[in-house]
Amino acid sequence: MPKATFMGHSCVMLTDGKHKVMIDPFLSGNEKAAVQADKVDVDFILITHGHGDHIGDAVSIAKRTGATVISNYEIMNLVSRQGVQKAHPLHIGGGANFDFGRVKMTIAHHGGGYGPDASIYTGPAAGFLVEIGGKVVYHAGDTGLFYDMKLIGDMNKIDVAFLPIGDNFTMGIEDALKAVEFLGPRHVVPMHYDTFPIIQADPQQFARKVIGSQVHVLKPGESFDF
Ligand code: NI
Ligand code: MN
Numbered sequence: 001m002p003k004a005t006f007m008g009h010s011c012v013m014l015t016d017g018k019h020k021v022m023i024d025p026f027l028s029g030n031e032k033a034a035v036q037a038d039k040v041d042v043d044f045i046l047i048t049h050g051h052g053d054h055i056g057d058a059v060s061i062a063k064r065t066g067a068t069v070i071s072n073y074e075i076m077n078l079v080s081r082q083g084v085q086k087a088h089p090l091h092i093g094g095g096a097n098f099d100f101g102r103v104k105m106t107i108a109h110h111g112g113g114y115g116p117d118a119s120i121y122t123g124p125a126a127g128f129l130v131e132i133g134g135k136v137v138y139h140a141g142d143t144g145l146f147y148d149m150k151l152i153g154d155m156n157k158i159d160v161a162f163l164p165i166g167d168n169f170t171m172g173i174e175d176a177l178k179a180v181e182f183l184g185p186r187h188v189v190p191m192h193y194d195t196f197p198i199i200q201a202d203p204q205q206f207a208r209k210v211i212g213s214q215v216h217v218l219k220p221g222e223s224f225d226f
Contacts, residue, residue, distance in 0.1 A: 001133065001225045002014060003015050003223050004137065004223060004226060005034070005223035006216075006218035006221070007025075007027065007035060007220055008026075008027070009026050009192060011027065012139060013042070016133035019132070020041060020042045022044070022045050023128065024048055024055075025037065025040065026057070028057050037060055040065070042061060044068050047069065047070070047075050047079075049122060049123075049126060050074070051111070051125075052118075053195070055075065058084075062085075062086070062087075068088060071090070072124070073091055074122045076089035090105040092105050093107075101132045103131075105126045105127075106126060106127040107124075107126065107143075108124070108126050108142060109143050109144040110170070112124050125141055136158050137159065137161075138156070138158050138183060140171075142169060142170045143164065143171065145171050145178055149179050150182040152183060153184045159185065159187060159226050160185060160186065161180070161185035162188075163190060164191055165191070165192065166192045166194070166195075169198075169199065173201060173202075173205055177206065177209050180212075186213060187213060187215075187216060188210060188214070188216070190203045
């Protein structure tokens with residue numbers, strides 16, 4: 001049975017007992033992160049977009065561990081220029097098979113840019129559908145609510161959905177509740193809240209209002225099997 005661990009902000013670790021897949025490894029600079037970047041052991045790193053709170057420590061972790069970075073074509077080039085040896089480019093609507101399973105890149109309504117003022121072009125922001133251990137995980141990345149989440153839910157039996165609830169830069173609680181309705185996941189985990197004052201949100205308020213899915217409000221480092 002695969003396991004999901006919330007590492008803080010939008011960072012998630014997925015394991016099937018054999019492979020370790022980390023999404024959006026923003027650890028350095030997040031005092032609430034569950035682990036230090038130099039202690040992370042992973043095989044694959046997925047990056048939803050170029051903003052610093054998502055690409056995070058991807059380059060240093062990939063260089064130290066030899067992990068394969070999976071992201072869009074622009075970010076694949078960016079991390080390769082910085083010395084990452086193994087990187088696989090995807091783009092929106094496309095997927096590919098890896099040792100642990102399939103990764104498909106989905107749309108996200110959000111910006112993409114790297115560097116201190118996010119001015120280095122990194123393509124459009126994205127989300128991921130990740131098949132691991134025979135289950136399907138949807139990580140929305142940073143996004144506003146979009147109606148195609150209904151299509152994603154119709155076409156995939158989603159076991160776990162990681163959804164931003166922090167408002168301001170992404171969906172807030174009300175829109176995330178609509179996203180849950182569209183996606184119909186078995187489990188849902190709120191993310192991208194409380195890391196900074198500007199994205200404060202009450203995950204229990206979200207949890208109380210979710211209908212039909214099991215909500216896991218996780219502290220950094222907490223996990224569940226799915
Ligand atoms: Ni962002
Ligand atoms: Mn963000």
